[in-house]
Amino acid sequence: MAFFTHHVCRALSSSAVRNVVIKHVTIIGGGQMGAGIAQVAASTGHSVTLVDTNTDILKAAVKGIEGNLKRMVKKKFADKPEAGEEFIQKALQNVSTSTDAGSVVQGSDLVLEAIVENLKVKQDLFSGLDKLAPAHTIFASNTSSLSITDIASSTNRLDRFGGLHFFNPVPLMRLVEVIATSATSQETFDSLMNFSKMLGKTSVSCKDTPGFIVNRLLLPYIMEAFRMYERGDGSKEDIDVAMKLGCGYPMGPFELSDYVGLDTMKFIMDGWSADNPDNPIFAQSEMLNKMIAEGKLGKKTGEGFYKYK
Numbered sequence: 001m002a003f004f005t006h007h008v009c010r011a012l013s014s015s016a017v018r019n020v021v022i023k024h025v026t027i028i029g030g031g032q033m034g035a036g037i038a039q040v041a042a043s044t045g046h047s048v049t050l051v052d053t054n055t056d057i058l059k060a061a062v063k064g065i066e067g068n069l070k071r072m073v074k075k076k077f078a079d080k081p082e083a084g085e086e087f088i089q090k091a092l093q094n095v096s097t098s099t100d101a102g103s104v105v106q107g108s109d110l111v112l113e114a115i116v117e118n119l120k121v122k123q124d125l126f127s128g129l130d131k132l133a134p135a136h137t138i139f140a141s142n143t144s145s146l147s148i149t150d151i152a153s154s155t156n157r158l159d160r161f162g163g164l165h166f167f168n169p170v171p172l173m174r175l176v177e178v179i180a181t182s183a184t185s186q187e188t189f190d191s192l193m194n195f196s197k198m199l200g201k202t203s204v205s206c207k208d209t210p211g212f213i214v215n216r217l218l219l220p221y222i223m224e225a226f227r228m229y230e231r232g233d234g235s236k237e238d239i240d241v242a243m244k245l246g247c248g249y250p251m252g253p254f255e256l257s258d259y260v261g262l263d264t265m266k267f268i269m270d271g272w273s274a275d276n277p278d279n280p281i282f283a284q285s286e287m288l289n290k291m292i293a294e295g296k297l298g299k300k301t302g303e304g305f306y307k308y309k
C-alpha cells in the first residue's frame, strides 16, 4: 500500500514538470570519484564543468582523465589511432574546470556532488547552490551511505533531488545506483536513469535506505575482515587471497579498502556508528583509526594496508 501511495504521489506531484534531458553537468569534487564521473560524462558527449576548491586537484584530475582516455583508446581504437586521438580531444574539449561552483551552475541541467562524505558539508554546498541554479536543474549526490533525504533537506527542490551512486573506478565499473527519496519526482528519477544509461552504465533503482543496496552488504563484509585481522585470525594477505580465489572477487577486502581510501572508509563508518551505536558491526576499528592518524590513507597516499611505490 505504502509503495502504491508513494508512486501515485510521485506521479501526481510532478505531472506538470517535464523530463530534463541532461546535457550540461556540473560535477563538484575533483577527487577519485568526481574525476571518474567527469571522464565518463565527457566521453559520452556531455559538457562537464568539474569543480574543486583546490586548483592542484583540478589539474591532477584533468591529467588523470587524459591518461585514462589514452589507456582506453589504445585498446578500443587499436587499428584506428587517428580516430582514437580525435575521441580523446573531443572528450577533453567537453571538460572545463572551476573553483567556484556558484558561478558555473547557471547553465547546468545536473549538479552532482562527489565531495567529502560529511552531511553538513554536503548540505552547506547544496543550500548555497539552490539559490543560484535554474529551476529545472536536478541536484544529485554520489554519497556512499548518507541519507539523500537529509542532504536534500537543505534545499527547496526536494522533487528535483536524487542520488546517483557510482562505483570506483568509475570508467570501468558498470553499475550506478539511482536513489529516489519519497519526494523525488518521477520525472527527476527518469532523467537520472536516462543519464546513467547515456553514460553506458546499468542502473538499479534504490530506496533511500542506509547504504542503498551495495554498501549495505559491502560494509559489514569489510568490517568483519578488519575484525578477523585485528583478532589475529588471518593475515591480511591470506584474507585477500581467500576472498579473491574463494569467491572470485577482483580484490580482497584490504586491497579494496586501500583502493576506496581509508579516510573515506572512516567517514562512511563513522556515519553508521553514530546512527547504530549499539550494533557491533559498526563499532570503531582501532586499527583503521591508527592508520589514518599516521596518514596511511591507501593507494592515494602511497601506503595503506599495502605499499604502492
Ligand SMILES: CCCCCCC[C@H](O)CC(=O)SCCNC(=O)CCNC(=O)[C@H](O)C(C)(C)COP(=O)([O-])OP(=O)([O-])OC[C@H]1O[C@@H](n2cnc3c(N)ncnc32)[C@H](O)[C@@H]1OP(=O)([O-])[O-]
Pocket (backbone or CB within 6 Å): 068, 071, 072, 075, 143, 144, 145, 166, 167, 168, 169, 170, 171, 172, 173, 215, 218, 219, 222, 223, 250, 251, 256, 260, 265, 268, 269
Ligand atoms: C567501510 C566502508 C566500505 C564501503 C566502501 C564504499 C565505497 C563506495 O561507496 C562504493 C564503491 O565504489 S565500492 C568499490 C567498488 N569497486 C570494486 O569493487 C573494484 C574491484 N576491482 C576491480 O574490479 C578491478 O581490480 C579493477 C577494475 C579496478 C582493475 O582491473 P584489474 O584487471 O584488476 O587490473 P588492471 O589489469 O590494472 O586493469 C584492467 C584494465 O582496466 C584499465 N584500467 C584500470 N583502472 C582504470 C581507470 N581508472 N580508468 C580507465 N581504465 C582503467 C587498465 O588499463 C586495464 O586495461 P588494459 O587495456 O587491459 O591494459
Ligand SMILES: NC(=O)c1ccc[n+]([C@@H]2O[C@H](COP(=O)([O-])OP(=O)(O)OC[C@H]3O[C@@H](n4cnc5c(N)ncnc54)[C@H](O)[C@@H]3O)[C@@H](O)[C@H]2O)c1
Pocket (backbone or CB within 6 Å): 028, 029, 030, 031, 032, 033, 034, 051, 052, 053, 054, 057, 113, 114, 115, 116, 117, 118, 121, 125, 142, 143, 144, 145, 165, 166, 167, 168, 259, 260, 261, 264, 268
Ligand atoms: N572512493 C570511493 O570508492 C567512492 C565510491 C563511491 C562513492 N564515494 C563517495 O564519493 C564522494 C567523494 O569520494 P572520493 O573518494 O572521490 O573523495 P576524494 O577525497 O578523492 O575527493 C573529494 C574531493 O572533494 C573536494 N572538496 C571537498 N569539499 C569541497 C567543496 N565544498 N567544494 C568543492 N570541492 C570540495 C576535495 O578537495 C577533494 O578533491 C564521497 O561522498 C564518497 O563517500 C566514494
